[in-house]
Amino acid sequence: MTTEPKDNIFQHFEKYIHLSDTLKYELTNRVSIVNFKKGELVHDADKICTKSYFIQKGLIRTYFIKDGKEISEYFSSEEEWVNSPRSFRERQLDIYYIDAIENTVAFCLHVNDLVYLFDHFPEMERYARLSMGTVFGHFMDRITSLRFTTAKEKYEHFCETYQGIYHRIPLGMVASYLGISQETLSRIRAEK
Amino acid sequence: MTTEPKDNIFQHFEKYIHLSDTLKYELTNRVSIVNFKKGELVHDADKICTKSYFIQKGLIRTYFIKDGKEISEYFSSEEEWVNSPRSFRERQLDIYYIDAIENTVAFCLHVNDLVYLFDHFPEMERYARLSMGTVFGHFMDRITSLRFTTAKEKYEHFCETYQGIYHRIPLGMVASYLGISQETLSRIRAEK
DNA sequence: AAAAACTTTTGACCTATATCAAAAAATCAC
DNA sequence: GTGATTTTTTGATATAGGTCAAAAGTTTTT
Structure with a gap:
């Protein structure tokens, strides 16, 4: 079969x-x-x-x-x-x-x-x-994450939401998704 | 009737x-x-x-x-x-x-x-x-508005979305909705 | 495998907006 | 209607993260 x-x-x-x-x-x-x-x-x-x-x-x-x-x-x-x-x-x-x-x-x-x-x-x-x-639920979570978190927290939220996928996405694309600059995201990643 | x-x-x-x-x-x-x-x-x-x-x-x-x-x-x-x-x-x-x-x-x-x-x-x-x-469409618009706009633009987007309702909502509530501080929102409103 | 084309990192500097504090204005309760 | 409470405004200061520029690293093309 x-x-x-x-x-x-x-x-x-x-x-x-x-x-x-x-x-x-x-x-x-x-x-x-x-x-x-x-x-x-x-x-x-x-x-x-x-x-x-x-x-x-x-x-x-x-x-x-x-x-x-x-x-x-x-x-x-x-x-x-x-x-x-x-x-x-x-x-x-x-x-x-x-x-x-x-x-x-x-x-x-x-x-x-x-x-x-x-x-x-x-x-x-x-x-x-x-x-x-x-999908609705995810949208609401994202809206909250966008409003009340620092760039670092936004990135962490992203990593959770896109569990096991986030490392497959180029940095620049992630930055624009989060609404932060590439440079800031690069620095956040560096300090880990 | x-x-x-x-x-x-x-x-x-x-x-x-x-x-x-x-x-x-x-x-x-x-x-x-x-x-x-x-x-x-x-x-x-x-x-x-x-x-x-x-x-x-x-x-x-x-x-x-x-x-x-x-x-x-x-x-x-x-x-x-x-x-x-x-x-x-x-x-x-x-x-x-x-x-x-x-x-x-x-x-x-x-x-x-x-x-x-x-x-x-x-x-x-x-x-x-x-x-x-x-409702979906509104959510997507809001997500865009949250990521790529200054506090002022966020407020303008809010006024459009909540056409004819925005003046009924206390300032503090609007500020938290937009993810900006009360003080900033107050200043934005002042300069109009 | 070298060259070209991207992508990411690092550094220096600047600005929008947060925070804290206090005054002014508006609304509520008696 | 007057005092009490809540909301909004104004001022001074601090900072996260943006922008610009250039170097380093990676991937793609020939």
């Missing part, structure tokens, strides 16, 4: 809902596998985001450009969905670019297919509600 | 989903009206949050205590839901207190009733997914 690659994404759904055979079938038909090479653009801010990616292996960055500089908004890795949220949800342009920090393998789901699934499988609505709840 | 007080909350749902008569009936039976006086505690961090409030009129603050000081997490007003998110979702304790900045009239929905509605009306799941999406 070999392990199908899609078991991965099924297991993720099953953390929140029961997957019927019909739903599994529909998912399998609608999801494809894509590869991104390190540095490759996954989504371009000049386009409307119509695809959502569930990362099987690898590391992805969502960023935007401010004053000519790339500012990391967040990082996503194994077992997480990535897209340009507002663009994907509201079918309009938004500021975010997405690229691969490492070679990445992901499942790809088109927004139209997702709409089909929402329309025909109420449990998908529930899945979305519940999984969004989880 | 008089206007039922519950029209208010129905209209809100109808921004996202169609409300069937049965669902309206179930909602009406499960929702009650509550009043809070200015300064009154709506939710205590020592308890698990089992109720969610939809504000009909008034202004509510969600805050937590850090080093003996009250830190405002966010403010909620007309047409918005308030609860202690993680506590309500996961039925466990969390750090947030909630109180009324102004006399407030709200609809109250118990978590058990909400679960009932989710279980019997798939459109409620959709409502939750869609309305959470909206």
